Amino acid sequence: MIKNKPRTRTVMIILILALLAGTATWRIYNAQQQAALSIQPLAVTTAEARTTQKPNTLKLTGTVEGMTSAIISSRFAGKIDQILVEDGQAVQKGATLLTLDTIEMANAVRIAQNNVRQTEANLNTAQADYQRYNTLYAKNAVTKQQLESAEARLITSRTEVDNAYANLNNSQKQIEDGSILSPVTGVIANKAATIGQVVSPGAALLSVEQIDQVYVVVNVEQKDIALAKMGAAVTVNVDAYPDQTFTGTIAVINPVAGNESRMFRVKIKVDNANQLLKPGMFAQTTLTAGEPVTTLAIPRSAILTQKGLHYVYVATNHQAKKTLVETGDLIDNLMEVKAGLRPGMSVVIDNLDKIKDGDALLIEGGISQ
Structure with a gap:
């Protein structure tokens, strides 16, 4: 019995070594499987950066103003006896607005x-x-x-x-x-008068806004004022009617720049028969400034914005490369790219929230602009 102890010890050591080797082999295999899973390519769609024609336009934000804004006041002191109108009411020229005690x-x-x-x-x-x-x-x-x-x-x-x-x-x-009449045809606004109120000469009581036609007033920088020409057509959009575009023409160009802003005040006359445009609305105007220009563009869906900077993922050798780009104007569903890309480069347009720089890509398809 004593002679068998060295042999038993040897068997035990062999079994322990075999167990350790098996554990190590299993761990290596598992790590290989995890690594294989981690480099599994991500299925994406790409689009090429291509040149396109960009309209040569000047875009400005302005404010809608009534064609005529008549401030109504009394010529002499007196007490208001009747008020015959309310805000938003349409009135004709010569209609009685209010009367004073006479x-x-x-x-x-x-x-x-x-x-x-x-x-x-x-x-x-x-x-x-x-x-x-x-x-x-x-x-x-x-x-x-x-x-x-x-x-x-x-x-x-x-x-x-x-x-x-x-x-x-x-x-x-x-x-x-004593009967105060409307000097123009328009709509009542800013009514501040009340019955029984004692008014003083010249004090504003209400206004009559003539809005069958309106002005959209914009300020144009010195470098762009040469593009604004009398009679030039301008398109106008307002947030209240996102699917509707209004057309106007440049009617007034102030020949003197503002003392502080050094910008020129330009008025665009717009027909407003349905009175959809209201004084005080903000408006976006677009003035055609010349022939279209050629520029590089990609689908706007390819743009990723982080901390105020714009990035795209360029697909290079089936691998994602995060690239900083300088964007320009929006051209329909395309975004102008001023720097960072060259024509023919492929950019990823979907699954941007799942991609990291350097990830492997499985390009399932591409789209043409």
Whole structure:
């Protein structure tokens, strides 16, 4: 029995070594399998960077303004008696917007009328006196000085009558102005008046916006002002109607640049028969500046943005290479690329959230622009 112990120990060592070798082999195999899985190519679609024609346009953001914005106010102090309109209401030129209490003004008219009658009576008396003095002077019954005094009273009476009529006209005009009328056809806006309010001359009560036609006002930089020409066609878009494009023409070009911005104010006239464009809206305008230019572009879906920078994954030898690019304008569904790519390079357009730099790619298909 004692002789068999070395042999048993040897067998035990062999078994232990075999177990260790098996474990190591299994670990190596498992690592190889994991590595094989980790380099499994990712199926993607690519597109080539190609040249395309980009419209030569100038894009500017502007603000919609009414063709005419009439600020309504009173010519004199008074209390509002009636308000006949509300914000958004369409009105015609000459329509009554509001009225003022005219009792005091009516009294002023009566006083002015009485003054007219009194001065006319004085004038009649002065005329009769002058004629009488003139007759007596011809008979040497009065002095020349008395005749001249009678003539002076006649002239004064005529002046007083003229002043009385002027005062009466002013009083009657105030009565008329007690009904405040719309100076243009348009839409009521910014109504700040209330019944019973005592208003002062010139205080804004509301406005009437003429919006059958509107202006879209933009500011153009000095370097681009030569592109803005009177009568040039401009397309206009607003966020409120994303599927609709309005057409206008350049109607006003301010010849003087702003003191602070050094930009030129340009007005684009747009027909607005349906009154869809409202004063105060922001608008995006596009002005054709010349012939189309050739530029490099890729599908916009290939662009990946990180921390304000734009990247694409270039497919090179079935491997993804993360590449920084400088983008330009959007051309339909394409994005202009100013730097970072060359014509013919293939960029990945899908599964961008699953790709890392250096990943293996299985290119299942490509698209043409």
